[in-house]
Amino acid sequence: MTTKQNKNLPILLIEDDQALARLISDELEAEGWSLIIFHQIHPALDWLKLNQPALIVTDLRLPDGNGMQVVEQVVTHWPEEQRPGLIVITAFGSVRQAVQALQAGADDFLTKPLDLEHFLLAVERVVATRKLHDELFQFRKLNRQPSFHQMFGRSEAMRSLFEQIKVIGRAQGPVLINGESGTGKELVAKALHAESDRAASPFLAVNCAGIPQELLESEFFGHAAGSFTGAKKSRKGLLQEANGGSLLLDEIGEMPMALQAKLLRALQDGSIRPVGQDTEEKVDVRIIAATHRDLKQKVVEGSFREDLFYRLETFALSVPPLRDREEDREILAQQFLQQLVVAQGRKIQGFSDKALEIIRHYAFPGNVRELQNVVERAFAFCNEEWIQPQHLPARLMESQAPEQVPVTAETQRHDDDLLAGAVLPTLEQLQKRYINRVLKEVNGNKRRAAALLGIGRRTLYRWLDEESEEAEEIILKDK
Incomplete structure (x- = not known):
């Protein structure tokens, strides 16, 4: 059991009997713990103001005070989820004192002379119990973490984005979503649709780079029967199918110039003409465009229509990259892991502290999509209760090398x-x-x-x- 404990944090021992302090220290160090030892209360209380131990072992009677002062300070000033374990020991123990210590917040009460084997078991049990308390708190916090239309984030950048979506969702004009690949632009588009008065109508999405150029016009505007070889019957286009709702045009920067002109007319007039049809049809569709390209630059280069750019930019949103959302990485990683646990029924409890630290400090150039893939890989390779650093891709480990300043x-x-x-x-x-x-x-x-x-x-x-x-x-x- 001891090997599974987090021994990165020390044990704080407050004991005025120096011989006993050395004996306890030797026993705990043999188990892999580091110790901080004080023989009086007040220096220990000062140390606690700046440091966090995994466990505090304190004598009840000390030269400058009472061990209950330590219990009271820890219980009063430390949040429940961060509180270290507390073991009180004394040579003058009574049932009344034990009850008082436990009621005040101590985890165990032991009497001298100490049975060292029993003491070590108590240390393991108390540390394990406090760790479970922390894990339970983290699990509850994760489950309480509110999502905004399946998007998670408490960073300032994401909170600002959520507020913009609420405002723009209620409007009617086109929206242009800018963001790097993997940032979740489609989720933003779905949130805009859900926040609008079109929420009960269809939401459709199409990748403009994923349709053969010769089929683009038919795909968008539909076609009449016999309009071209193989068109045996008429077919509705995306603009007709999304009528009354929203249509996401992902990678709008890849749309050919000829189709851009027809899309602009549909935006301005609200009418389309299917391929091979003589009459026009009215459509009521909110266009949401998304791109990771610099459309202004494409306008300068002549590969994107300037008038269409300014029409689409009626409302513009920027999705922040994950490197600017350090505080969101843990939330997202835990969410992805929880989804896998529920879907596959494996008993993986979560990430170790070190694995989470690596995730927090990796920039994720592939953004949220890369993080999701990292968690899926770690989940597949993990054969323990906790995902460890070795289960993460090597590139995350390599990124943890200390920064170096060149010598000039x-x-x-x-x-x-x-x-x-x-x-x-x-x-x-x-x-x-x-x-x-x-x-x-x-x-x-x-x-x-x-x-x-x-x-x-x-x-x-x-x-x-x-x-x-x-x-x-x-x-x-x-x-």
Whole structure:
């Protein structure tokens, strides 16, 4: 069981009996845990303000306080889903104290002398239970995650897109959707249709690049019987079939110029003439066009009609690429995984923390479609309860290599400055100089700086805060 626990986080031990602290430390380190040890309450409480352990083991009676203070701070200040496990130990245990500790929020209450085998089992059980609490919270959060017409996202870019769809959906004019391949332009078109007063009427979609050029006119406008070889009977076109509803013209930039002229007339007059037919027919269709091309550039090149471009651009929407939606990647990955679990009935619980971290930091040039394919591949290769980094494609792993800043003459000068001075700097001074040097190289971008330093952003912020506090103390002393 221990091998499945997340041991990236340490165990915090607060115990004034130094011999017992060493014994507990040896036992837990043998099981693969790292420990942070304090012999008093207040330094431990200060440490907890900036750090998160997997578990807290605290003695009840300590030189400067009571272990219940730790329980109260954790329960009061930590969200339930992030709360570490809590084990209280004491040499003066009673049933009343045990009940009080458990009611206050402790997960277990053990008495001295400790049975080490029982203690290790308690550690495993409490950590496993807290992990289950976290997984349950994440599962509930995932299920509570609202979708907007099957689109998921809490990023500012997606929230803005959803609001625009609501407004434009109620309008009547054509819509031009711009976005890279794989961003979900068809879902946006369907959402526009669902938000409109045409929602009860047909929604049809066609890829303009997927129809042979000689059949395009017939496909769009229909044809009369005998209008060309093989046309044994009349057939409705897409504009007729979508009458009263919406028609998505995907990859509109690939439409031939001759057909663009006829589409423009249909947009302006609301009438079409099927191939081989002498009379016109009225149609009421909202045209939604989508493209990953730069239509303005195609207008300049002469391969797209300027008048059609401006008619289609009555309302324009841009679908953000996934690289600009970092906070949405986990939501989407979990949704795709849940769909596969339901469809195939396999008992995969979710993604490991490390796998999720890789997904969060990969840019996904293929956008949402690439992410969906990545999850499908990982699901197929996973033979465990949790999807691990090795189940993800190699390109995602390779992208996690630390960013490197090229060494230039200016960079070399800064490197020499790190050791400048008549006396060699201490390691602490050198650390501070190097952090400031990296921040300067990345123009103050703390996220990039943390990546270059190989530390978490939280650690970087803590170092910077400590440095600011020291500077403030010096200023106050000078005054």
